[in-house]
């Protein structure tokens with residue numbers, strides 16, 4: 001079982017496609033303009049199970065934050081191997097979307113080839129974009145021109161949190177920003193490649209659906225191995241009731257009414273808006289890995305590397321390893337917990353689709 005979590009994007013893609021073929025899925029691929037580190041093609045691969053005109057469809061995505069795809073890809077593969085999507089009841093379909101941000105997956109980055117956080121890109125680019133005052137205040141701390149081993153930057157964040165409150169510190173370190181293309185958490189100035197491909201896949205594949213469920217796998221937030229179901233929806237929506245029925249305890253944030261850097265631009269919000277002919281229910285399944293400052297430290301180092309360093313140098317390889325370790329805990333206990341919880345949440349999504 002544990003071998004299904006891939007070490008590289010190339011093996012992930014290969015494993016996904018061969019598993020999907022073996023499970024009888026219909027596969028389509030959308031090639032990315034760039035290559036992976038070994039010169040192989042990058043792509044978003046889509047595997048469809050069940051009838052084409054299914055009224056209830058579960059979409060399960062991996063690798064929105066590229067490097068986090070190692071976990072999500074493994075879970076998609078394990079679920080196929082476990083037969084979760086075979087013999088679906090009539091009227092129910094499942095679509096696996098593999099490597100939503102294949103460039104980041106292949107190059108050990110959360111962001112894409114344009115330094116864009118795909119999960120901050122699903123906003124109305126006509127504007128106005130959200131302001132992120134906290135991010136601006138901590139810009140130099142988060143985006144250093146020189147990288148050393150000093151932990152002064154974590155002290156700066158801790159001080160900021162005690163002066164301005166934990167929510168402001170969270171907004172700085174997790175919220176989106178639309179001003180600095182070279183900085184962390186950049187949401188872009190137009191729909192990025194992954195956004196365009198996803199949107200067209202949703203339009204093409206979900207035309208007949210009256211219920212569309214989107215499950216997006218992530219890692220890096222929460223206690224190690226613990227899988228939290230997160231939803232961005234208002235409490236009075238049917239989507240909130242359905243999610244609570246299917247998954248129980250949900251970490252829910254309200255839909256961003258005006259521009260809010262913490263909830264803006266999420267893939268799930270794009271899904272809800274695009275698939276507006278159907279009842280949509282969008283969730284993130286987020287698995288904890290390591291201490292938040294350790295995770296942020298990896299992202300910070302990776303962005304420094306992109307702006308000032310050399311990815312093929314020793315330092316570059318070290319930072320790549322730091323990124324992989326921040327978003328995937330390579331130990332059997334973590335893998336088992338993630339596998340069990342991932343299968344549970346996917347199973348609950350399918351049961352929800354079957355029962356509705």
Ligand SMILES: [Zn+2]
Pocket residue numbers: 065068217218219220
């Ligand atoms: Zn993520």
